[in-house]
Amino acid sequence: MTPSPDRSPVGEVGRLTGRIRSTPSRLLHEEVLEPQFRYEAAHLLPWYITVEKVFALEYRRMGLITGPQAAEIGRLLHGAAQDGITADPQANMSDIAFALEQHVERGLSEPVTSWHVDRSRNDMQSTAQLLFGRQLLLEGAESILAFGQAAHRLATLTTDLPMVGQTHLQAAQTITPGYYFAAVSQQMAHTLRRLLTTHDGINLSPLGSGAMTGQELAWDRDAMAALLGCRAPQPHALTGVASRAWVLEIAAELSLLGSALSRFISDVMTWGSGPYGFITLPDELSGISSAMPQKKNYPILERIRGKSAHLSAYYLDMLLGQRATPFTNMVEVSKEAGANLLPMFTTLNTTMRLFTAVVENLSFDEHRMRAAVDQEFLGGFTLANQLTLHESVPWRTAQVIAGRYILAAHAAGLPPHRISPDLLRTAAAEHGITLADHETPLATAFKSAGELYEKKSAGSAHPDRVRELLEEQSAQYRELHTEWSARRDGIQAGLDRIDSLLGLNDGVSGGQGTAV
Template sequence: MNTPLTGRIDGSPRAVLDEQILRPQFAHEAARLLPHYIAAERALVDEYHRMGVLSETDCADLHAALVALGAAGISPDAAANFSDVAFAIETGVNSRLGRTVAGWHVDRSRNDLQATAQRMYARERIDAISASVAGLAAVTLDRAQEYLTDPLPGQTHLQAAQVISPAFFLSALAEELLDTLDTLAAARDLVDRCPLGAGAMAGGDLPWDRRKLATALGFARPARHALGAVASRHWVLALTAALSNFGVTLSRFTTDLMGWGSGPVGYLWLPDDLAGISSAMPQKRNYPVLERIRGRTAHLTACYLDAALGQRNTTYTNLVEVSKEASALLPTALDAAGSVLALATTVISSFRLDTERAAADAGAEFLGAFSLANRLTLDHGIGWREAQVISGRYVVAALEQGVAPGRAGVTLLSDALTGAGHPLPHRILESLLDNAFDPVAALAAKVTEGGTSPVRVLELIQLIRRDLADRTAPRGGPS
């Protein structure tokens, strides 16, 4: 029972290695990977029985010992198990059995065992993150449908540009969340390839049924190449990249929400239990939760960069540098994504919008100048570029004279048209200005598929709901 773990090295790891590397790694794997290590070990026991390496009694005893082991049954010990989880499982089982099962762990490596446990952990976390993304998308669509006909000033280049609606904006977020589900699904497909049975790098001497091992552990398929099974952490790059891209996109939408909630704008309101105060300025009511969301999305990109740099320029084989260091921040990325999603879902489900203020601001800007130029061309035959110039001159004159958008500026528009040689009756100009600069009419005017018309936005919402249902439908076959 006291057989040393290796004949190649005498002695135990130096204290500094144990303290700085081995014990922290042990704690990480015991907390996150141990159930997956145990499941993989049990699948291997069944394979030993199938191949005739272990008797039925030995297998039953090993299964019982593995099930009973648990987190409390292993602990880091530099002398006894090199503070390594796989060795701790081995020595812990042997201790429970009180005897040596000669064939157990023959033709085996820690490399594919560890790679398998990592993928099982990642698969579990991807499913949870994907469910949270889908939940945020569903909440976003519900809130969007509340604001189909409410005008809001939309911006390009940080300047008021065209009339949109909160529904139009929020449905864009939901569409981006669908893309996030797709990239997470692609990463999950890479994860869903079982390394078990690949050995150290070149396969095994025994005829391991790797497809059976994959099925037993819920994988879609085995990793086809033995070297790739233990060397590749492409899936870590794909997963952290998907999370990074999600974070970048969410940060942009969060920036808009921060703008809506700012004092000068004042469209967005969050309840007191989601607001903050100033310690010095009693008049202030802050929304630091939005700052937290945007700030935490940065961690997602940092974790991707860490994974990429940790793998870059390494040899293509099993390396601790790749298998452990380059994926060390994966749990951090997954935790940060979960936190961001929980906070964003809470904000989206809780905010209120001052739609009257937003509509007033949309009406106070000359956001219909584009539509005015369109109508001058389509209804009155004025060349498009000339119509743009006429519309622009009307806006300049109205701003200089403090005239609000709409029919109050009919004389100014008439002057611009007459000066260009295209005089029109005032009754026609009044109708043009009424339609072009009424924010509600401006929403309805954008009838292009995917545009701001309430009918089109509702179509979008229904399409996204359908696609969301497709992406969250129960999976068939192995998980």
């Protein structure tokens, strides 16, 4: 009987399971299994190999296989990473775990009866995915750290350069780029600390959870977790195979980061717009108009803001992919719901690299920025403070008098630095207030960027306070670098030990020796 176009002929599938007699259909192979296989071969195979090596060590420890057998299995697993394996619906049902198993079995000098006894693909897959996600998180943290440090460097260079700060999209008070980018730097440090907590919280090994209820042999799950660089095994076997909450926890943090990045880049876009012209980027980071030769555009800024939106979209995709699914091992959760994990981190790293390049190449137009500061009555708040603190004018009345003065100055066509004690005297008299000194409060409030230097509180825009904050941030970044390096080194130490215990000393750890 000739197979239908949508059905593959019966091959070796009978040796994989006694329940299914036919190999996957062509449709299932082409649309689902083969693409999944290619993805896992490209990104998860090294971690599947690592897991298999840990299992081999455990079989040896339990006396189910010999030392030479474990070493031979380890060498063959090494070869799988180098030679590659392929999806074959007849031989391995286009399943990477089966393909890896067959690769080893074909290469064994003699059959190893107990290899793969008491085993399930469920916890193997869950572990490989977690290790891959952890690797992506470590790499993502590096790109966030690089951006945060770039923002910190820019802040240190621009702490004394006045610019208009806005509230409600209106000129409000004087700030500096240093003050602004110190906030950007602070947010990145905050994100990195949260991601450290996330990393440590998710770094629990599912290995040994079995299909869903644990295993029948006395696996040393603590030892296996340590070899994988995990801080402990996942305590509950069902959670080990059913949960992908770690995907959501990472994605949630990156969604929050994307929101913050979108706000920061929106301000940079405003500063670079025609009415402001506070910043410029070099030509190699700029674009042109095909129709308007006078224009120099900054599409890189739009790219950054657009990409930051994807981070929240990926989180929503992953959340909906898990929502209302049974809490057990499910392909829907383990594969579909996490399908965009790699694209999410790819987007994160691209966004961070682009934003880092922008920050490292920003030039500020000091003349335009100072001119913008000098044309606004940004010292109104300072004037009210001066009237209260030095003239004993009640605070709300002082606010009204300051506002009256600014209205009168506008009406008279006076710029902020052209102070008029007479106008202040008149504004105060309207409220029955007689001032002893009409000039000093105005001179303090409306000298060029003068109110910037009136700030005294920690964390304020005063350049000295910004420098103090940046010094604290320098210490934070040193600590964060140390903490992330410790996580990376700890993982690598475990992976190195796996090959050492198997007698594999070719310098490649777990097929993934340099990935972390």
